[in-house]
Amino acid sequence: MSLTRTQQVQTNGSSATIPTSPFLPVFCAAIAGGIFIADTITPTEFAFGVLYVGVVLLAARFLQWRGVVLVTLGCMALAVLSYLLSQHYVSPGLAVANRLLSLAVIGVAGFLAVQGHSRELVLREQAGLLDLTHDTIFVRDRDDVIVYWNRGAEELYGWKKAEAVGKVTHQLLQTVFPMPLEEITAELFRAGRWQGELVHTKKDGTAAIVASRWSLQRDARGHSFAILETNNDITERKRVEDLTGQVFESSPDGISVIGRDYRFQRVNPVYERIWQMPADRLVGQHVGDLLGTKFFEQEAKSYLDRCFAGESVSFEGWFAHPAGRRYRIMTYSPLRLHSGQVEAALAIIHDLTEHMLASEALRAAQTELAHVNRVTTMGQLTASIAHEVKQPIAAVVTNTDAALNWLGAQPPNLDRVREILGQIADDGNRAGQVFDRIRALVKKAPPRKNRFDLNEAILEVIALARSEVLKHDVSLQTGLATGLPAADGDRVQLQQVILNLILNAVDAMRGLGEGARELLISTEVDAAGGVLVTVRDSGMGLDPNDADRVFEAFYTTKPEGLGMGLAICRSIVAAHGGQMWASANKPRGAVFQFTLPPESDETARAEPTGGGLVV
Known part of the structure; x- marks a missing residue:
């Protein structure tokens, strides 16, 4: 041309x-x-x-x-x-x-x-x-004077053909070069082409970043006479890349890119701090060199291979670290190019050590508070417990006197004595069971999760509170479902929840002058396949506006109450993966309900054996 x-x-x-x-x-x-x-x-x-x-x-x-x-x-x-x-x-x-x-x-x-x-x-x-292409194409002579200007150039830069033709291109566009123009020109005349990124200024004054390709046009004798320049607008792509780069560099998590050869291709500053090593030493290093060959072969390699196969992998746990054990969540995400093939893995380390330590401290405090609450509750039941124990002991004394009398008879009635001794043993066991239940509730022990019969546990609590219920003329009835799934959790803690709800219900009905004092405890299978426990009373009732406030710490309607019982109950139920709520009963009274999930709410932790390092 x-x-x-x-x-x-x-x-x-x-x-x-x-x-x-x-x-x-x-x-x-x-x-x-x-x-x-x-x-x-x-x-x-x-x-x-x-x-x-x-x-x-x-x-x-x-x-x-x-x-x-x-x-x-x-x-x-x-x-x-x-x-x-x-x-x-x-x-x-x-x-x-x-x-x-x-x-x-x-x-x-x-x-x-x-x-x-x-x-x-x-x-x-x-x-x-x-003119049909969206790319900008223009031709300039050896003096950089524009001689051709296509429609794509008009749309990108804003100048019409008549305005652009005859102008010096780098003056018109105020071109910013990635290197001196002399070096670019030398490369163009040496190789016949050049490509790179330029910054141009549009007619409206805004900047446009372009991927530019220059081709030198020669005549039949090999003399250059024009330069064909093709520019592709990459302004938005560069802006996104810059934002992505800022996220990569400023993220509070450790981020790295690991190639299919298991070598680090890029790491962010947090990753440098984690391993206390500069980026230039980490980049290019094999994962096995950093973590150790044994841990890499047994743990890390399998996760990376799954990621390279296209799967997003996430695991968490306590891991060894030069500065001590750390709790981390590790995620491997596949990175694909235009071909769709996974080229690398994006590794993100999220440190939850402080959170886990705080959670453990909170759980310890909640356990301690729950223990104090149980001891306090048992103190409130002192009179009832004394009455509960006094009955079998009195029976033992009476039966002992009767046995002595039968032994003193002529001839001694040994069959009758044997029968009375059996009754004495039963009464002794009754007293022992009361003490066992009390000791289980007041004993300070870490939470233990086991599968147990919830109906049986509820009946044990009812037996412990029976004297308190009878003392206030409360009619306690049960509606325990048969075939109930086994509960999965801490038996003592869940018995504490039932005991608190029973005593609260009795206390709510204590001041009633008229009307039946009825307490119903029922269990059933809920829609999710778990267990629903309901404690329904006919007491003073519950204001619907306060249905959720009753579970707040230190909220109480009792002059002598601390307002911690129901708050502790809800936290125990939540720790077991369930929910607890309250509502008004019809025609009067309150209903407290809680659910327990059908299976354990804990998820297995994928923690490397031996507490290995994590990358």
């Missing part, structure tokens, strides 16, 4: 018709007529017919190739007609030779004009195709 042709394409666009002056065809016809007259009256030794070449070339400026062919044939016909009409003063052979020469020159001129017109048409069509 020569400079002249480039300018023509720029001017003419993709149109198939070259715009010309309306007087040009008339002028062309007048010249043809003048040549015909001159050729006719001039002696044959003068080859005036050659002048028709000018007519053909002039016609090529405003006609398409078919029109050029017709003009060429017309000029050749005029040349023949002139020969026939002219006087031949010389030999006929010379006249024919001159006429054939004229016809040949006219034909060659027409052929070249048609060929040139076809090339121009191809160039115009190519220019039209360049």
